[in-house]
Amino acid sequence: ARFYDAVTYANAFYGEPRRRLLGWQTDRGRVFLREGLPTQVLRRQQRGMVPAYEVWRYFERGGRYYLFVDRTNLGTYYLIRSNDPREMRERRWQDILTPAGVREVVAFLGRELVYP
Numbered sequence: 001a002r003f004y005d006a007v008t009y010a011n012a013f014y015g016e017p018r019r020r021l022l023g024w025q026t027d028r029g030r031v032f033l034r035e036g037l038p039t040q041v042l043r044r045q046q047r048g049m050v051p052a053y054e055v056w057r058y059f060e061r062g063g064r065y066y067l068f069v070d071r072t073n074l075g076t077y078y079l080i081r082s083n084d085p086r087e088m089r090e091r092r093w094q095d096i097l098t099p100a101g102v103r104e105v106v107a108f109l110g111r112e113l114v115y116p
Contacts, residue, residue: 003033006033006036007023007024007033009023009032010022010024010026010028010032010033011023011024011029014026014028014029014077015029016075016076018075018076026077027077027078027079028054028056028068028079031056031066031079035056035058035064036058038056038057038058039057039059039060040056040057040059041054041055041056041057042054042055042057042104042105042108044101044104046070046073047100048100049098049100050098050100050101050104051069051070051071051073051096051097051098051101052069052073052077053067053068053069053070053077053097053101053105054067054068055067055068055105055108055109057108057109063083064082064083064084065082065083065109066079066081066082066084066087067080067081067082067093068080069093069096069097071096078090080093080096080097081093
C-alpha cells in the first residue's frame with residue numbers, strides 16, 4: 001500500500017503532460033520511488049542562459065545527490081548528474097547547466113560534487 005501511495009504522489013507532482021508521461025515514468029518520479037523524499041532540495045527557475053534545475057540531496061542515503069535540469073523550458077526535467085553509481089551521467093552536464101548554474105550547485109553540494 002505504501003508503494004502505491006508513493007506512485008500516486010509521483011504522478012501528482014512529477015508528471016509531464018506535454019510528453020504524456022505519468023510521474024512514475026519520469027526521472028524525478030523514478031528517483032522519488034526508489035529513494036523517497038529528499039532531505040534537502042535546491043530549486044531554481046530559469047535565469048538568462050541558466051536553465052531551471054533541481055538538486056535533490058539525501059543525507060541518510062549515503063550522501064547521494066541528483067541533479068535534474070529542465071532542458072526544454074517546458075517543465076521536463078532530466079537527470080543529468082548524480083553520485084549514484086546506478087545512474088547514467090551526462091558528460092556535458094556543465095555545458096547544459098552553464099558556468100553560473102555549476103557555481104550555484106557546487107556551492108550547495110560543496111565537496112560532494114566531483115568533476116569527472
